[in-house]
Amino acid sequence: MTIAPAKLSDPAVRAFVAAVNSHDPEAFFALLTDDATMSDDGTDRDLADWTDREIFSSHGHMDVERESQGGRALTAGFRNDTWGEMRTAWRFTVTDDGRISRFETGQA
Template identity: 75%
Template sequence: MTIAPTKLSDPAVRAFVTAVNAGDREAFFALLAADATMSDDGSERDLADWVDREIFGPNGRMAVQTESHGGHALVAEFTNETWGTMRTAWRFTVDGGKIRRFETGQA
């Protein structure tokens, strides 16, 4: 069972998932803080390089399964044309309506 992006609790996280699923790179970067950071499986990554390689280049999509911590933690089936589908965990730090940091990895 998936949770529709429109039903996600936090507006910034809702916009993040919506932008990913729409393939909208411009909207995605508009919701990030200017100094946003991210990690993948515990390793710090260059955010712009990572999202182009993992999300926007290979048509990444998120099907959210669960949310917790006020909408700042998700478990989702993440699919892209490089890796196929995998169960992933996402944690977000939101400040002033902008995503300051996100962490993802296999769930």
């Protein structure tokens, strides 16, 4: 059973998932702080390169299975044209103004 993106608790995370699933890099990057960072499986990555490769050019898609920590931690099925489908964990740091300053993902 998945949670529809519109039903996610945290507004920034809700918009993040919607931008990923609609393949909208402009909306995606508008959600992030100018100095946002990210990691994949515990290793910091270049955010622009990683998101292009893993999300936008490979048609990434998230099916959220559950949320915790007020909606700032997700378990989701993530699929793209490169790797197929895998179960992933996502954690978000959201600033007081509602933008994402960091996200961490990896296999769940």
